[in-house]
Amino acid sequence: MSAKVTAQHLIAIVDTIAVHIHNNADMLNALDLALGDGDHGTGISTAFSSAAADINQLSEPDVMTILKTTASTLMNRMGGASGALYGTFFLKAAMTTRDRAALSKSDCDELLQAGLQGVKQRGKSDVGDKTMIDALSPAVDAFVATETLAAGWEQAALAAMHGAEDTKDMVAKHGRAKFTGERSVGHMDAGARSIA
Amino acid sequence: MSAKVTAQHLIAIVDTIAVHIHNNADMLNALDLALGDGDHGTGISTAFSSAAADINQLSEPDVMTILKTTASTLMNRMGGASGALYGTFFLKAAMTTRDRAALSKSDCDELLQAGLQGVKQRGKSDVGDKTMIDALSPAVDAFVATETLAAGWEQAALAAMHGAEDTKDMVAKHGRAKFTGERSVGHMDAGARSIA
Amino acid sequence: MSARKQKLINQPENILSDMLSGFVAAYHDIVQLTDNRLIVRRNPKAEGKVGLVIGNGSGHEPAMIGLIGEGLFDVNIAGEIFTAPGPERIVEGIKAADRGAGVLVCVSHHAGDLMNAEMALELCEMEGIDNVEMVVLYDDISSAPKGSESERRGTAGLFFVWKMLGAFAEQSDDLNACKAIAEKIRDNTRTLAMALTSCTNPITGELMFELPDDEMEIGTGVHGEVGFGRQKVASADETIDLMLPRIIEDLPFQSGDDVLVMLNNSGSMTLMELFILYNRVAQILADNSINVYKSWIGPYATTQEMAGFALSLCRVDDELKALWDAPANGAYLKL
Amino acid sequence: MSARKQKLINQPENILSDMLSGFVAAYHDIVQLTDNRLIVRRNPKAEGKVGLVIGNGSGHEPAMIGLIGEGLFDVNIAGEIFTAPGPERIVEGIKAADRGAGVLVCVSHHAGDLMNAEMALELCEMEGIDNVEMVVLYDDISSAPKGSESERRGTAGLFFVWKMLGAFAEQSDDLNACKAIAEKIRDNTRTLAMALTSCTNPITGELMFELPDDEMEIGTGVHGEVGFGRQKVASADETIDLMLPRIIEDLPFQSGDDVLVMLNNSGSMTLMELFILYNRVAQILADNSINVYKSWIGPYATTQEMAGFALSLCRVDDELKALWDAPANGAYLKL
């Protein structure tokens, strides 16, 4: 287990997210269909697949370029609210990595916190508003609370799952319109988890 | 049983038709609904009711005025194909009664034949075309074939019923679009029958 | 049966009067409602020009009330739902449209419309109103075979007559020339329609016809009359591939022809679908070197909320192109 | 559930491209499709005038592709069905609309539309494209209480902004004045919508929401978002009596006000019903001495084939009346 996240690691991470979400796309759509517009899974899935494809095209990319490329592909291929939010997360994360060849645990802490901050600002929302933030925020906190990268991903994924589960209940109480997104967010982070 | 049809008789006849058709309006609509536009019964019913009302307004009308008034009310209140046809029947019939105070059996023969002729011309159709003519034509023939008015109405009504029944079968073979009209025609003549 | 069960109306017997009142209230700058319930132009055409009249059953809105106005028709006699108006009202319409150069009574070919118009003309004769002509219009290739064109139904393709005859009559003092133009447009127009769902009669709330959810019917009329082809619902391209070649062959439309194209929304098709359908229409016409002069996509002659469309082509020469491009100001047709 | 199960499309993933190709094929005299799939005016507005851009999810046709043209908008960025386009495409749209006097980006208030527009403006800043402003538009009184107007959804009433802002920008070289007019129209507009049936998502073929045949819902959004009032289907007059007073109270519209009125067809309402509904609207406004300057009845912002309508009022002064009457030439809005 490497002590730092290199460009190669990052590409592998995005690839894994893409694969995982692709495998869950139909299920996400099905959830969205509960009463959403049913294209949520398809949207995220195609967007992450293109992101993975795009960054694998890059010749000898640095960490920042990988994150920026991921951000722009996500926001432009996904569209909608989720496209803007996922894109913002990676964009703000990228901004913290200028001139870094690889990312230490503390670099990753900073990166994740910046991404979370960005999503909160973009969405003008915070924990408890029943959005993806209720999954993302505990995940970032859990990551930061750990010592090693490996432990960080583990704890983040767990916290995200719990956060998503919580919103699920919250949301179930608050009508189905927002339900779709929350569950998909849960899966999104579940995707991130499989990386560790 | 009077040997002649007077103005009073004529008014009574139209009244009876109106009542009879009114009582069958829902059933005619229901039949029309089989696949028609479902307003056939309502159309005929309201039109005949207005016709009865209009001729009862007339002060000391002669036979011709009664028939003309009936014709114009029918064609203008009913509209559609049936309005034109029923209206034409009474209009052409009226034309044969100029200056007549009452109608003898032979006057009635002439009147009914003229009405039938008018319908055939208006519709550019004849027996076997699966229209109201298939009910009307045998009815007129049967009437003419009898000696007395009473017998005439009896035979006419019977023949009309048979004619309508026949078209019913014919039509059943030729799709339901025309079905509505034929059955309603059968009832129209059934209405006439109750007069004898 | 995915047809809508409920409609937003008041008393069924008041549908016609409520509708006409609301229509003229909204468009009083274009039309007015006379005491005898005729829809007439707010600004009558010039004296000495030919008047245009049409009567029809209601339920097809915007046809024909929405096509009364400058460069279009002068008077519409709206009958009850799907029932042609009687002869006396048609005579009133003829009188209202008379500007001293005669009146052309247009008839969409259906038994009721035709017979009542014929009786109206007989009444005019009795009353000594001469200089009235009638023209019977038809376009639906599914309702009678080639060679029996005059037995065909009048459907959505009559739109081309209304628009271009309207432009012609706005300028014309020659009744026979107006009739001739109407016939010229009619004889260059061909239409084929299809339905994806049925619809309900607003008076009774009952289905107008039966059509399973997974089937479509080709060749339907504007009252949901049965067509010739019932089959499983196909894709947009497949549907156009089934319909357009029949239309092209019927006239026939030939390489080098200039045409107007209409995709009429029968009721509840989405514009999204109509644009997707039109995309295929444009491809096929291009493949056949048939040039689209102008096209029109939207609701004109509807069958209540029926999901379906009519595809109509009209071959045009320079005279008709000019008439198509002439200004029109109806509540539901502006050029 | 009386919602249509089948749509005439080809591959679901090609809906947007098939639709846009068909649309521009039919209306190439008014619009063109750029390589990066923007819908732009065939005849750009004069140099030195303010450009107008809007991005939106598709599925609402004719909005907004049908409102690109002279006296209307310059560029539309059509996203996938019900999905706002991403920021880069919006930036491309801004560049395409720039005639040297700056560009106003209009946003119909929905989370996705707003966030992507904000990001687009940030990208413009990074790229050093200044002279770009954004205005967020909303009108739906059912989506947030009085006093929280800025939290309300953008729905069919934005039609009034599109038309009158379009007329203003056609003549204006002042970006801030354009933004001010947009806000003025927005702040004088109030809308309430209802649905009689659901509709299907064209990509999945699934219902957008559930609504029993014998019930209607008041307060729905343009994606079938839930409203506040579900009840048995009422008559046309009762429905207007439920909706119009809420709209009048919200602004409030007062005796002596001049207003524009819109009855927007959400999809498969018949014009017959809309005229019957309008008849009651006109009565109530007259009873309240509110003067209807002009009205518009028809499909503009649709929710696929949903049966329902939006009722919208806009209070106008002489400046806005002149802008309403100014010429417009979009494929689906001509004045």
Ligand SMILES: Nc1ncnc2c1ncn2[C@@H]1O[C@H](COP(=O)(O)OP(=O)(O)O)[C@@H](O)[C@H]1O
């Ligand atoms: N203002 C916001 N702040 C944070 N998250 C948001 C906000 N608005 C939406 N979201 C998230 O985005 C999800 C919706 O994504 P998606 O359905 O793909 O976009 P759209 O709503 O445009 O279709 C919601 O489930 C929610 O988690």
Ligand SMILES: Nc1ncnc2c1ncn2[C@@H]1O[C@H](COP(=O)(O)OP(=O)(O)O)[C@@H](O)[C@H]1O
């Ligand atoms: N050309 C015709 N000749 C004779 N009878 C006809 C003709 N056309 C229609 N009919 C008769 O009229 C009936 C239809 O009447 P109706 O449904 O009330 O008028 P519409 O068809 O206008 O709704 C048919 O059943 C048929 O009997």
Ligand SMILES: [Mg+2]
């Ligand atoms: Mg969504």
Ligand SMILES: [Mg+2]
């Ligand atoms: Mg009938």
Ligand SMILES: [Mg+2]
């Ligand atoms: Mg009828």
Ligand SMILES: [Mg+2]
């Ligand atoms: Mg979406």
